[in-house]
Amino acid sequence: MEERGGRQDRRAERNDQTAQTGNAQTGNAQTGNATLDTRARIMDVALALFCEKGYQRCSLREIAQRLDLSKAAILYHFPSKAHIVAALTEPMVADFEDVLAAAAARPDPAGARWTAIEDALDAYLSHRRLLQVIFQDLTMLAHETELQRLVRLIMRMYEVVAGPNAGLSERVRAVQMMAVLGDPIVMFADVPTERLRAEILAGARLLLGERPSPGAPPATPSPAGVGSAAPRPRRGAGRPSVMDGGKAAAARRMYAAGSHSVTEIATALGVSRATVYRHLRDAEDHGDEPIEEAQV
Secondary structure, eight states: OHHHHHHHHHHHHHHTSOSOOTTOOOSSHHHHHHHHHHHHHHHHHHHHHHHHHOTTTOOHHHHHHHHTOOHHHHHHHOSSHHHHHHHHHHHHHHHHHHHHHHHHTOSSHHHHHHHHHHHHHHHHHHTHHHHHHHHHOTTHHHHOHHHHHHHHHHHHHHHHHHOTTOOHHHHHHHHHHHHHHHHHHHHTTTSOHHHHHHHHHHHHHHHTTOOOOTTOOSOOSSOSOTTOOSOOOSSOSOSOSOOOHHHHHHHHHHHHHTSOOHHHHHHHHTSOHHHHHHHHHHHHHHTTOOOOOOOO
């Protein structure tokens, strides 16, 4: 449970961050934080309107009116609706990259499968509103670049769930599994997250022929992995999850200057994107205070 809580905390920290820098303001830390706050407000209101009206039927002017801003102010941060969608989608993309990395760290196919299933479900649940928007207008998948990245990651998920040397039956079940994880989140939007998670995992077990014992709850909140007694690793192999104060300050400067995307900052500093998201969020919460090295 503690491990799952840590993953959820990391997701929550990056959900408020953006993937695109657009024309972010230069200046001191206070100005940079104000820019981050405005972008976050735009993204939050845009997501609410996309859910309410649908992506195609929502205009930048309506987003601006809801925020009591001018359309020009929206365009300063996001040149188009597509840029807003990209910013909303990148944290979900980063989550699925983490899902695949964690699954790859499991030495056994059964453990990798259930790590992928549970972590993918948690990623979906962390982005319930965005998932609803996508389901309302599936044509977005064909036109929005960041969503296309997400689709490619989900296709890699099929391979993990199917397992090595999979036949047709296993590959079909893997595709069905991703529908089992995602569809109920959209169809039962008002069901509390923990209850829905348990029911979805119970259905996932049934799909794979792993029936719970009589009298048992439908699913445990965070099983360690079906078919393997090995503990789940905290993270897969990859770039470091920490930054010292110097790197954190450099990340904030690069982001505020508008010269680098989060992906480019992570590459330049040799850390994961999740780490950059976390430290940018820390900067927004704590102003210009020094950021000490922190363990994910």
